[in-house]
Amino acid sequence: MTETGIGRREATVSDVARLARVSKATAARALGDYGAVSDGVRDRVQKAADELGYRPNALARTMSTGRSHTLGIVIGDIENPFFAKATRGAADVAAEAGYDLILSNSDEELAAEAKAVAVQLAKRVDGLLIAPASSLAPGNLQSVLDARRPLVLFDRTVPGVEVDAVITDNRAGARQLTELLLKAGHRRIAFISTLAHEGGFRAGEVLSSSAVGDRVLGFLETLTEAGVPHPESFVHLNARRDGVEVLAARLLGGADPVTAIIASDSLIALAAFRAARERSVSIPDQLSLVGFDDADWMSLTTPGITVVEQPIHEIGAQATRMLLRRIAGDARPPETTLLAQRLVERGSVAAPAR
Amino acid sequence: MTETGIGRREATVSDVARLARVSKATAARALGDYGAVSDGVRDRVQKAADELGYRPNALARTMSTGRSHTLGIVIGDIENPFFAKATRGAADVAAEAGYDLILSNSDEELAAEAKAVAVQLAKRVDGLLIAPASSLAPGNLQSVLDARRPLVLFDRTVPGVEVDAVITDNRAGARQLTELLLKAGHRRIAFISTLAHEGGFRAGEVLSSSAVGDRVLGFLETLTEAGVPHPESFVHLNARRDGVEVLAARLLGGADPVTAIIASDSLIALAAFRAARERSVSIPDQLSLVGFDDADWMSLTTPGITVVEQPIHEIGAQATRMLLRRIAGDARPPETTLLAQRLVERGSVAAPAR
DNA sequence: CTGAAAGCGCTAACAT
DNA sequence: ATGTTAGCGCTTTCAG
Numbered sequence: 001m002t003e004t005g006i007g008r009r010e011a012t013v014s015d016v017a018r019l020a021r022v023s024k025a026t027a028a029r030a031l032g033d034y035g036a037v038s039d040g041v042r043d044r045v046q047k048a049a050d051e052l053g054y055r056p057n058a059l060a061r062t063m064s065t066g067r068s069h070t071l072g073i074v075i076g077d078i079e080n081p082f083f084a085k086a087t088r089g090a091a092d093v094a095a096e097a098g099y100d101l102i103l104s105n106s107d108e109e110l111a112a113e114a115k116a117v118a119v120q121l122a123k124r125v126d127g128l129l130i131a132p133a134s135s136l137a138p139g140n141l142q143s144v145l146d147a148r149r150p151l152v153l154f155d156r157t158v159p160g161v162e163v164d165a166v167i168t169d170n171r172a173g174a175r176q177l178t179e180l181l182l183k184a185g186h187r188r189i190a191f192i193s194t195l196a197h198e199g200g201f202r203a204g205e206v207l208s209s210s211a212v213g214d215r216v217l218g219f220l221e222t223l224t225e226a227g228v229p230h231p232e233s234f235v236h237l238n239a240r241r242d243g244v245e246v247l248a249a250r251l252l253g254g255a256d257p258v259t260a261i262i263a264s265d266s267l268i269a270l271a272a273f274r275a276a277r278e279r280s281v282s283i284p285d286q287l288s289l290v291g292f293d294d295a296d297w298m299s300l301t302t303p304g305i306t307v308v309e310q311p312i313h314e315i316g317a318q319a320t321r322m323l324l325r326r327i328a329g330d331a332r333p334p335e336t337t338l339l340a341q342r343l344v345e346r347g348s349v350a351a352p353a354r
Numbered sequence: 355m356t357e358t359g360i361g362r363r364e365a366t367v368s369d370v371a372r373l374a375r376v377s378k379a380t381a382a383r384a385l386g387d388y389g390a391v392s393d394g395v396r397d398r399v400q401k402a403a404d405e406l407g408y409r410p411n412a413l414a415r416t417m418s419t420g421r422s423h424t425l426g427i428v429i430g431d432i433e434n435p436f437f438a439k440a441t442r443g444a445a446d447v448a449a450e451a452g453y454d455l456i457l458s459n460s461d462e463e464l465a466a467e468a469k470a471v472a473v474q475l476a477k478r479v480d481g482l483l484i485a486p487a488s489s490l491a492p493g494n495l496q497s498v499l500d501a502r503r504p505l506v507l508f509d510r511t512v513p514g515v516e517v518d519a520v521i522t523d524n525r526a527g528a529r530q531l532t533e534l535l536l537k538a539g540h541r542r543i544a545f546i547s548t549l550a551h552e553g554g555f556r557a558g559e560v561l562s563s564s565a566v567g568d569r570v571l572g573f574l575e576t577l578t579e580a581g582v583p584h585p586e587s588f589v590h591l592n593a594r595r596d597g598v599e600v601l602a603a604r605l606l607g608g609a610d611p612v613t614a615i616i617a618s619d620s621l622i623a624l625a626a627f628r629a630a631r632e633r634s635v636s637i638p639d640q641l642s643l644v645g646f647d648d649a650d651w652m653s654l655t656t657p658g659i660t661v662v663e664q665p666i667h668e669i670g671a672q673a674t675r676m677l678l679r680r681i682a683g684d685a686r687p688p689e690t691t692l693l694a695q696r697l698v699e700r701g702s703v704a705a706p707a708r
Numbered sequence: 709c710t711g712a713a714a715g716c717g718c719t720a721a722c723a724t
Numbered sequence: 725a726t727g728t729t730a731g732c733g734c735t736t737t738c739a740g
Contacts, residue, residue, distance in 0.1 A: 010501070010717095012716090012717055012718085013717065013718065013719095014717080014718095022726075022727085023726065023727045023728075024717095024718085024727085024728090025719085025720085025726070025727060025728075025729095026725080026726055026727070028717095028718065028719065029719095029725095029726085032718085032719080034719085035719095035720095035725090035726095036725060036726090037725070037726085038725060038726090041725080041726085053500060055472075055475055055476060055501060056476050056717090056718085057476065057478060057716090057717050057718070058473070058476040058477045058478070058718095059413050059416050059417055059422070059477065059478050059716090059717080059718090060417060060716075060717035060718040060719085060732090061717080061718055061719075062413050062718090062732090063413055063414060063417060063716090063717075063718065063719090063731095063732045063733070063734095064717085064718050064719040064720075064731075064732055065718085065719065065720090065732090066732080068413070070456070070477070077442065078432065078438050078441055078442050078445065079435075079438050079439055079442045081433075081435070081438075084432050084433050084435075084438045085433055087432055087457075088431065088432050088433045088459065091432065091457065091458075091459055092459075095458075095459075100456050100457075100458065100473060100474075100477070101456065101457050102424070102454050102455065102456055102457075103441075103445065103454075103455050103456075103457045104445075104449075104454065105442065105445055105446075105449075118409075119412070119454060120454075121409055122409060122410050122411065122412040123412045123413065123424070123454070124411060124412070124413050146407060147364070147409060267650075270650055270651060270654065273654055274653065274654060277654065295651070296621075296624055297624060297649070297651035297654065297655075299628065300624065300627055300628060300631065300651065300654075300655050301651075301654050301655060301656075302655075302656050364733095366732090366733055366734085367733065367734065367735095368733080368734095376710075376711085377710065377711045377712075378711085378712090378733095378734085379710070379711060379712075379713095379735085379736085380709085380710055380711070382733090382734065382735065382736095383709095383710090383735090386734085386735080388735085389709090389710095389735095389736090390709060390710090391709070391710085392709060392710085395709085395710085410733090410734085411732090411733050411734070412734095413732090413733080413734090414716090414732070414733035414734040414735085415733080415734055415735075416716090416734090417715090417716045417717070417718095417732090417733075417734065417735090418715075418716050418733085418734050418735040418736075419716090419734085419735065419736095420716080
């Protein structure tokens with residue numbers, strides 16, 4: 001029954017109990033559907049609850065049970081289609097299991113991530129899903145481990161932190177892309193990522209995103225195997241999101257222009273495509289463009305863009321399933337799930353101009 | 355200081371107080387930074403807290419203060435770029451103000467929305483941001499009002515529910531698009547939306563999304579003013595997300611094909627573009643395509659797509675600012691903020707073939 | 709400035 | 725099957 005009246009506070013179990021003329025405990029049992037209650041009493045309590053417009057207080061319940069039925073998820077940026085999809089995957093399995101998600105954007109910055117983690121822990125989430133801002137700085141993750149809260153990483157791992165993780169085979173994906181380009185005859189291939197990175201890339205360096213690191217690895221080893229000299233000079237990191245276009249333009253101009261570009265995510269592919277278009281360099285005739293992640297528009301451009309696709313929704317879903325399992329008490333040693341990437345060939349690759 | 359040891363429970367204010375040799379109240383004051391505490395004591399408490407690895411329990415705090423510093427947001431689908439952007443806008447102003455977001459996807463279904471609202475209320479969010487699944491069914495919103503929780507709607511309003519809302523001028527946007535098409539010489543223009551709707555559209559009908567309703571209104575009135583007969587036959591609702599392509603294909607084939615399409619969101623524009631491409635109907639020569647929302651890929655296709663753009667990030671941001679104001683106690687009568695839409699002309703409009 | 713005690717709304721023993 | 729009584733961890737009077 002809908003409640004009217006002004007200035008009343010929310011009805012509590014006590015209120016319901018009083019109206020139903022039973023003890024608080026009995027009312028709680030009937031309302032919370034646990035313990036044993038006779039049918040008659042159950043009805044009376046239910047009726048009283050309806051009459052008072054009783055709404056349970058999940059926080060109070062959490063206080064006494066210790067379970068919040070809430071998961072924390074911290075990602076780079078919900079506007080990035082990758083994270084949006086992964087988050088949806090997570091939200092779906094969470095909702096299915098009766099859990100909610102508290103969402104935080106880190107913008108890939110450790111400080112923001114730290115704050116997000118602290119708040120989530122303070123709110124006593126039952127577990128955390130994190131796409132770590134850095135694979136090199138375990139601090140933020142360590143604090144959730146210290147707090148003894150289950151944690152599952154996704155998209156990237158962080159060496160030294162022993163937790164579950166769900167990632168995809170970036171190295172293999174990069175190999176596929178690179179081989180495709182090599183086979184088409186390319187030798188000057190730029191790999192572009194917005195990953196934050198100090199100074200130019202040097203061979204053997206460990207990157208702050210294991211995902212990008214693995215891609216670079218697959219890229220470099222494939223080039224090296226093919227006998228391409230100094231392949232690391234083709235790795236371009238630290239591109240600002242809004243600077244990718246300029247970078248791409250620069251790579252396409254100059255004395256020794258690249259003939260192919262590998263974009264480390266769909267947003268970069270977008271910028272590269274735009275740069276090419278604006279300088280009237282034709283794809284695939286004058287430039288081959290490939291990338292990671294299959295954005296829905298990639299089949300719409302002329303030509304369509306060849307990519308390796310990852311099961312993004314599933315990344316979030318699997319990570320959440322694993323987290324739920326841990327919350328349920330699974331104590332097996334941490335494992336990292338490696339999902340496959342799949343090549344989707346479209347028209348953006350051809351032999352280099354000369 | 356990082357804590358070691360197994361099986362210990364989280365440190366509480368009491369623990370800290372004991373170690374610092376002060377009362378619980380004093381420790382709480384020092385930790386929570388309220389009340390008055392002498393410097394010496396403050397230090398001692400802080401040190402004790404560090405030593406124990408004390409992490410505040412935000413739920414307990416909420417229990418006694420009544421404020422959770424958490425906002426609920428319920429949207430259609432976080433994978434939809436529109437909602438992703440609006441959510442980011444909301445998250446940004448929320449974080450700025452020290453609030454978190456609990457996210458729920460309704461898939462535009464009332465039942466899912468009802469459940470989401472119930473859970474959010476149970477978790478005692480300080481306020482809710484909702485893009486209502488239906489402008490016709492006030493029930494879910496009424497329950498948040500009944501719970502006396504501040505509520506701000508965005509993207510659509512629901513007549514009869516007196517609350518704040520942030521929307522954009524869909525009617526004007528639709529007029530602009532329609533006029534553009536009319537001016538180019540089009541007379542057979544299809545308006546496509548995935549909005550759930552029973553049976554064919556009849557003039558004067560109120561739709562379950564005020565946003566789509568306003569667009570249809572602007573569309574119809576502009577056509578009517580131009581003397582186009584039976585314009586309501588051009589309104590196509592209830593398209594399944596994965597059926598838009600077929601629908602578009604059907605509209606382009608048949609005896610009396612449309613010469614222009616207005617897509618009610620970027621996902622529909624995408625599907626329509628693909629349908630045209632697949633049937634080799636050339637845009638803009640054989641089909642003019644326009645739509646709502648400026649997706650980032652729309653400047654990449656050949657031709658680029660003409661749209662009216664809405665300040666999506668700002669929709670979420672403004673809604674959240676308003677919500678925060680209400681939470682702070684602002685009791686002015688509800689107001690609905692109307693943001694402008696802006697025409698972005700690209701190359702997808704031309705005169706019809708014949 | 710500091711302490712004691714009550715209370716937020718619920719669940720969990722432990723009786724009866 | 726139902727009731728009594730303690731808490732959960734924090735804030736908040738109210739004293740001193």
